[in-house]
Amino acid sequence: MRTYFILVIYLLPVFTLAQYSVRSIEKTLDQAGKAFYDLNGEKSLRLSQKALDQAHKINSDVLMAKAYNLIGLNLEEFYSADKGLKYYKKALVYAQKGQNDSVLIWVNNNLGNYYSYRKNDFNSSIIYYEEGLRFAEKIKDSIEIMYAKLSISGAFFEAKKFKEGYAYVQSIQSYITRSKDVEAALHFHSLLGTYYGALGQNDRAEAHLKKALLLGKSQKGNLFDVYIIDVYNDLSNHYKKNGATEQALYFENLYKNLKEKIYNEERRKKVKLASSQIEIDEYQRQIDKIEGEKNQQDKYLKESKLIVLLFVIILIILLLLLFSLYRNNLFREKTYAELQKAYAELQIAKDRAEEASRLKSQFVSTISHELRTPLYGVVGIATIILDEHKELANSPHLNSLKFSARYLLSLVNDLLQINKIEENKIALERMIFNVSDELNTIADSLEFIALKNNNQLVTVIDPNIPEFLIGDKLRLSQVFMNLVSNALKFTKDGVVHVAATLDHVEDTQHYIHFSVSDTGVGIAPEDQQKIFEKFVQIERKEGDYQGTGLGLSIVQRLVELFGSSITLESEVGKGTTFSFTISFEADESQKNAIINNIEVDLSTNQMYRILVVEDNKINQVVTKKILESNHFKCTVLDNGYAAIDALENEHYDIVLMDINMPIINGFETTKLIRKKGIQTPVIALTAFDKQEITEQALAVGINDIIIKPFESTKLFQVIGNLIEQ
Numbered sequence: 001m002r003t004y005f006i007l008v009i010y011l012l013p014v015f016t017l018a019q020y021s022v023r024s025i026e027k028t029l030d031q032a033g034k035a036f037y038d039l040n041g042e043k044s045l046r047l048s049q050k051a052l053d054q055a056h057k058i059n060s061d062v063l064m065a066k067a068y069n070l071i072g073l074n075l076e077e078f079y080s081a082d083k084g085l086k087y088y089k090k091a092l093v094y095a096q097k098g099q100n101d102s103v104l105i106w107v108n109n110n111l112g113n114y115y116s117y118r119k120n121d122f123n124s125s126i127i128y129y130e131e132g133l134r135f136a137e138k139i140k141d142s143i144e145i146m147y148a149k150l151s152i153s154g155a156f157f158e159a160k161k162f163k164e165g166y167a168y169v170q171s172i173q174s175y176i177t178r179s180k181d182v183e184a185a186l187h188f189h190s191l192l193g194t195y196y197g198a199l200g201q202n203d204r205a206e207a208h209l210k211k212a213l214l215l216g217k218s219q220k221g222n223l224f225d226v227y228i229i230d231v232y233n234d235l236s237n238h239y240k241k242n243g244a245t246e247q248a249l250y251f252e253n254l255y256k257n258l259k260e261k262i263y264n265e266e267r268r269k270k271v272k273l274a275s276s277q278i279e280i281d282e283y284q285r286q287i288d289k290i291e292g293e294k295n296q297q298d299k300y301l302k303e304s305k306l307i308v309l310l311f312v313i314i315l316i317i318l319l320l321l322l323f324s325l326y327r328n329n330l331f332r333e334k335t336y337a338e339l340q341k342a343y344a345e346l347q348i349a350k351d352r353a354e355e356a357s358r359l360k361s362q363f364v365s366t367i368s369h370e371l372r373t374p375l376y377g378v379v380g381i382a383t384i385i386l387d388e389h390k391e392l393a394n395s396p397h398l399n400s401l402k403f404s405a406r407y408l409l410s411l412v413n414d415l416l417q418i419n420k421i422e423e424n425k426i427a428l429e430r431m432i433f434n435v436s437d438e439l440n441t442i443a444d445s446l447e448f449i450a451l452k453n454n455n456q457l458v459t460v461i462d463p464n465i466p467e468f469l470i471g472d473k474l475r476l477s478q479v480f481m482n483l484v485s486n487a488l489k490f491t492k493d494g495v496v497h498v499a500a501t502l503d504h505v506e507d508t509q510h511y512i513h514f515s516v517s518d519t520g521v522g523i524a525p526e527d528q529q530k531i532f533e534k535f536v537q538i539e540r541k542e543g544d545y546q547g548t549g550l551g552l553s554i555v556q557r558l559v560e561l562f563g564s565s566i567t568l569e570s571e572v573g574k575g576t577t578f579s580f581t582i583s584f585e586a587d588e589s590q591k592n593a594i595i596n597n598i599e600v601d602l603s604t605n606q607m608y609r610i611l612v613v614e615d616n617k618i619n620q621v622v623t624k625k626i627l628e629s630n631h632f633k634c635t636v637l638d639n640g641y642a643a644i645d646a647l648e649n650e651h652y653d654i655v656l657m658d659i660n661m662p663i664i665n666g667f668e669t670t671k672l673i674r675k676k677g678i679q680t681p682v683i684a685l686t687a688f689d690k691q692e693i694t695e696q697a698l699a700v701g702i703n704d705i706i707i708k709p710f711e712s713t714k715l716f717q718v719i720g721n722l723i724e725q
Contacts (some may be wrong), residue, residue, distance in 0.1 A: 021054065022058070022060065025054045025060070025063050026063075028047050028050055029051045029063070029067065029070065031047050032044045032045075032047035032070055033070060036070065036073060036074055036077075036223075037223045039225070039226075039262060041077065041078040041079070041270065041271040042267075042270035042271055042273070042274045044074050045071060045074050045075075045271060045274035045278065046274055048067050048070045048074070048278075049071070049274070049277065049278050051063065051066075051067045052064060052067035052071070052278075052281075053281065056285070060098075061094045061095070061097040062094070062095070062098035062100045062103060064090075064091075064094045065091045065092075065093075065095035065098055065100065065103045065107065066091075066103060068087045068088070068091035068094065069087070069088065069091035069095075069103065069106055069107050071084075071087045071275075071278060072085070072086075072088040072090075073110060074271060074275075075087060075271070075275055076088075076110075076113075076118070078267055078268055078271040079271040079272050079275055080272075081114060081118040083275065085114050088107060088110050088111050088114065089111075091110075092104075092107045092108070092111065095107050101135045101139045102135075102139065102141070102144075104131075105135045105136050105141070105144050105148070106132075108128045108129070108131045108132035108135070109147070109148065109151060111128040112125040112126070112127075112128035112132065112155065113125070113151070116155045116158060120158070122155045122156070122158055122159035123159075125151075125155045126155045126159075129148055129151045130148075132148050132151075133145065133148035133149065133152065136148050142175065143181070145172075146172050146176070146179070146181075146184055147184065149168040149172050150168075150169075150172070150184065150187045150188065150191065152165070153165040153168035153191055154187070154191055156168070157194050157195060160198075162195055162198050162199070165191075165195070169188070172188070173188075176188045182215050182218065182219060183224075183227070185215050186215040186224075186227055186231075187212075187227075189208040189209070190208070190209065190212040190230070190234060192204075192205075192208040193205045193206070193207075193208035193234060193238070197238055197241070202238070202242055206235075209231060209235050209238060212234075213231045213232075213235065216228040216231055225258060226262060229255060229259050229262065232252075232254045232255035232258065233251075233255045235247075236248050236251035236252040236255055240252075293352075297349055297352050301346065301349050301350060304345065304349060305346070307342050308339070308342060308343065311335065311338070311339040311342065312339075315335065315336065315339065318331075318332045318335065378405045378709075379405045380618075380619070380622025380623070380626065380709065381622060382398065382401050382405055383622075383626070383712070384622065384625050384626075385398060387629055400445050404445055405709075428475065428561055428562065429472045430470055430471065430472070431470070431471065431472065431473050432468050432469075432470060433469060433471065433473035434467060434468060434469070435461060435465055435469060435500050435512070436461045436465075436500075438476065438477055438480075439459050439461065439480065439500065440459060442477060443459050443484070445481075446484055446485055446488060449485060449488040449489060450496070453488060453492045454492060455488055455491050455492070455493070455494055455495065455496055456494070456495045456496070457484075457488065457495075457496050457498070458495060458496070458497045458498065460497070460499045461499075461500050462500060462501045462502045462512075464502040465500060465501075465502050465510065465512060466510060466586040469510065469584040469585065470584060471582075471584040471585070472562075475558050475561065475562075476562075476582070478555075478558060479555050479559060483555060484496065484498060485551075486551060486552070487517075487520065487576070490518065490520040490521050490576070491518040491521075492520070494518060494519035494520060495518070496517070496519075497516070497517040497518070498515075498516050499514070499515045499517075500512055500513070500514050501515075503581055506583075508586060509583040509584070509585060509586075510586045511581055511583045512581065512583070513579065513580075513581045514580055514582065515578065515579040517575065517577040517578075518575050518576055520575055520576060521572070521573065522570045522573055522575055523568070523570040523572070523576055528568055528570060531552050532552050532553055532555075532556045533553060555578075563582070563583070564580045565580065566578055566579070566580045567579050607631065607632070608632050608633065608653040608654065608719070609632075609633045609635070609652045609653050610627050610632045610633065610634050610635070610653065610655075610656060611637065611643060611646060611654070611655045611656070611680075612627070612634055612636045612637070612685075613637050613638075613639070613642075613643040613655065613656065613657045613666070613669065614656070614658045614661075615638045615639065615658065615661045615662060616658070619658075619708070620636045620638070623636075624636055626712050626715070630712070630716060632719075635652070638661075639661060639664065640664035640665070640672070641663065643657075643673075644669065644672055644673060647673060648676065648678070652680055653680070653681075653723055654680070654682075654683060654722060655681070655683070656683050656685045657669065657670060657682050657685065657702070658684075658685055659684055659686040659693065660687070660688070666684060666686070666702075667696055667697070667700050667702075668700075670697075670700045670701050671700040671701065673701070674700065674701040681703045681704075681722040681723070682702050682703055683702070683703060683704045683705070683706060683718060684697050684702045684704070684705045685706055685715075686705065686706075686708065687708045688707075690705050703722055704722065706718060
């Protein structure tokens with residue numbers, strides 16, 4: 001029987017130098033605890049994340065421990081027990097640093113629950129429970145002592161050590177009788193039911209289990225439903241053990257129905273999404289830490305260079321005085337030795353700085369791959385829905401979903417590769433787009449922010465702008481998503497005005513002036529240059545505006561990629577206007593050439609056979625659906641060795657190969673395929689950055705690379721070209 005002791009941790013008084021901030025964080029944690037008690041894991045995680053961020057800012061070990069503990073509870077209960085364990089361990093570290101006995105009790109108890117109920121490792125769970133009991137006895141907290149003993153007895157019972165467990169149950173029987181704690185009484189009777197059932201005293205066991213059930217049902221909903229699930233399971237097992245099949249089946253159905261109600265997929269997905277944001281925050285803190293260490297190493301490097309220069313000067317002077325100052329020869333040798341030592345230390349500092357830079361690049365590559373993979377599923381599923389339900393082709397909601405997914409992909413790429421933007425390693429793409437459609441789609445996607453702040457969002461497009469332009473529409477959309485969302489967030493009960501005007505025309509180049517204006521809080525003159533710096537947010541008194549601080553920095557760099565610059569006009573209390581001018585090509589022949597280039601002719605009587613090697617189940621479904629919807633015969637395998645066997649026994653026209661797979665990766669698989677003399681074209685279908693893998697891909701015999709998510713027309717074009725060759 002599981003127990004949770006989280007709500008009481010927010011009722012303790014706290015007295016620190018930052019008392020107001022601490023009280024605010026405690027209040028947020030209290031709300032998160034209540035949300036967990038109401039089984040609202042998504043809300044609880046969101047509030048815990050907010051409290052954790054604030055606790056890091058004031059550097060409070062105790063508050064960080066409480067937040068990590070609460071995050072662990074939500075993840076263990078609603079999403080992933082192993083991820084919950086990771087946050088429990090973080091909570092334990094900060095609780096030990098903060099030397100807070102109460103928090104140490106709760107964290108140790110939750111760790112005991114994890115090993116007892118998730119891993120069936122009762123020896124480990126008893127160690128954590130007893131550690132929690134030790135702290136409870138240290139501060140003489142009778143409630144925590146009672147709960148710790150309940151947990152220990154439960155672990156002993158699960159380990160079939162009934163004598164040892166019953167001793168703990170007996171020690172708190174009188175306290176349970178006097179106490180009005182319904183939760184403790186429920187666990188107490190449940191444990192006695194287990195104990196008497198093991199002794200074969202079935203009537204007494206049944207009586208205690210029904211008493212536990214009655215206590216659970218006396219409380220309305222929320223976390224007590226979780227306890228009732230376990231009681232239903234215990235009653236089902238009890239009747240099954242004693243041959244009462246009908247009653248066992250009755251309680252088994254109650255157990256399954258209530259468990260499905262609480263642990264449903266929708267709740268799990270919401271908690272998973274909320275936990276992803278927490279993971280990103282944790283990664284960002286690691287990045288900031290690495291950046292700090294790198295800056296410190298850079299500072300040390302500069303200081304070391306100065307020391308080296310000084311020693312060189314001293315060495316030159318000593319050489320000039322060598323003949324006349326022979327007696328100082330020993331001193332010169334000592335100085336030289338010190339110089340060598342300083343140089344060695346300098347080399348170590350240089351190596352550490354290079355290692356920090358390498359770790360940062362490795363992290364960016366890894367997280368980029370991990371984020372692109374699920375995004376491929378989002379884009380693919382949205383496309384499948386549109387293909388299977390033609391009646392939804394004009395649905396603004398589904399189109400907004402697909403647009404938002406593609407925008408999110410572009411945002412992820414730019415956020416995680418901002419260093420490439422700064423080094424001009426990102427090239428703009430040439431695509432056909434309509435300015436009016438793009439801006440209206442962005443307006444529809446951000447309508448919820450406008451409604452939230454009671455704003456009017458107005459879009460005005462100059463009719464003289466050509467219907468179709470050629471340029472990078474995704475990065476232009478990213479610029480407007482950042483500017484318009486910022487304008488809506490910093491404006492309340494006002495108007496946000498988005499305008500596109502044809503400025504002038506030079507040959508086929510059409511210069512369009514864009515502007516985003518609002519009637520919001522404005523920006524002080526002294527802050528107007530700061531807002532374009534990375535990770536900078538200007539404090540506003542009118543509300544709580546959250547974000548990464550990267551939005552305007554990315555906007556400025558993207559506008560510069562378009563060969564333009566962004567200007568800002570703002571007055572505090574009256575509003576802000578951002579504007580810039582970008583040229584786009586509108587040549588009709590160029591437009592037709594691009595359109596023809598992306599069209600794929602699938603009109604063939606031959607049914608091409610495609611072998612898809614992919615371990616991700618969702619991506620298997622998406623890729624197979626894309627191929628079969630366009631007249632390809634598709635076979636899906638989830639590992640490289642199976643693919644090699646299939647190619648040896650059957651003919652395939654093309655192989656679509658994932659790179660990051662367990663057992664054997666895509667590079668090694670392709671290498672073995674080529675060693676066997678199989679010349680079937682192989683296309684790498686991967687979420688890795690193309691620049692990172694191109695050299696290795698060509699070396700093992702991969703013919704082409706397509707990055708997920710991708711346009712299906714691009715895939716068919718590459719397949720057609722390879723088959724034709």
